Amino acid sequence: MRVPLVLLGCGRVGQALLEEAASLDLQFLGVLDSTGGVVDGGGIPQGRLSQLLSRKREGVALGELGVPGEGATSALLALLRERRGLLVDVTAADTRPFLFSALEAGWGVVLANKLPLVGPWEDFRRLSSVGYEATVGAGIPLITTLKALLGSGDEVHLIQGGLSGTLGFLLAEVERGEAFSQAVRRAMARGYTEPHPAEDLSGADLARKGLILARTLGLPLELEEVELEPLASPAGRGLPVEGFLQGLRAQDAELRRRLEGAKRRGLTLRYVVEVSSAGVRAGLREVDRKSPLARAQGVENVVVINTRRFKGHPLVLAGPGAGPASTCAGLLLDIFRLARTLGR
Ligand SMILES: NC(=O)c1ccc[n+]([C@@H]2O[C@H](COP(=O)([O-])OP(=O)(O)OC[C@H]3O[C@@H](n4cnc5c(N)ncnc54)[C@H](OP(=O)(O)O)[C@@H]3O)[C@@H](O)[C@H]2O)c1
Structure with a gap:
């Protein structure tokens, strides 16, 4: 059976999944971005998918290529009632209301988007059946492994994760003798950071990943209970990038010490x-x-898992923990696993 799905979000990860789709047994019933999109229950x-992908890559909003705004949202809500399939959320938005509607209608849900999972604990419990492998460590099968360990009666005592490739790169550079502020510039030049590096250095994304693992x-x-040591003050996000980078020089000596x-x-x-x-x-x-x-x-991301059975010689998982292709690999693990439960 072809796996029917709707793609919510069409940025770097969404586009990678669309590209991959040509060689997989996936049937897209909808593709939406923040402006609208195309919904087709049949x-x-x-050919139309390829056209949407290439126009989106040229910078054309899906709302211009299909139905704009609310119209697309209404069409999606109607589709959720009429058919069954998987909703794949690759936005970076708080999509909880959408996800709850999909689950109530009997859809499966797959996330690369962390935000719905870091709201109140009660909401996380409501989302317990969703697939979220791609949210931590991208394609590294970390969530699958943890669930398998717990399901086999093992007890996880401690997880230690180098879960930010960007921060791992920075500290390896400092270890090689580079000044911290220079290493941040180098990471930016290689495209390893968010457009504003304060985002990476705040550690906020790692706090979310840690909470999802816990x-x-x-x-x-x-989320408020996560103990977070930022590498740079979150207030830096309010500064222009160059001013922020200049300010980082004040930290060079302390980090070296x-x-x-x-x-x-x-x-x-x-x-x-x-x-x-x-x-x-996290710190x-x-x-x-x-x-x-x-x-x-x-x-690279590395995760060291100490359990009752893996004690003294912990379990180690490593691999590319970010990037559209690796994130897509994580999504596909969940898509094909949940597809087997559709229609049951
Ligand atoms: N990139 C990675 O390596 C990676 C790794 C693991 C997890 N993730 C997570 O995966 C998600 C996607 O990452 P990305 O790099 O693809 O981000 P991105 O390039 O910023 O794409 C986000 C997409 O979501 C769309 N969007 C935003 N709000 C929406 C809404 N309310 N309804 C429908 N679409 C909406 C955006 O629309 P517009 O195109 O109209 O702006 C855009 O197409 C994020 O949550 C990220 O944290 C990413």
């Missing part, structure tokens, strides 16, 4: 998200230079 023909373990925590201190103890510094029954913490940690967390290459 399935959008492949909730996966059944810990009823809220912390790194030298770690080196004297035979260790190095990495930005680590830690999840345990004690809660979620700079001194780690063994030979540990998997220190050895991550480039923008």
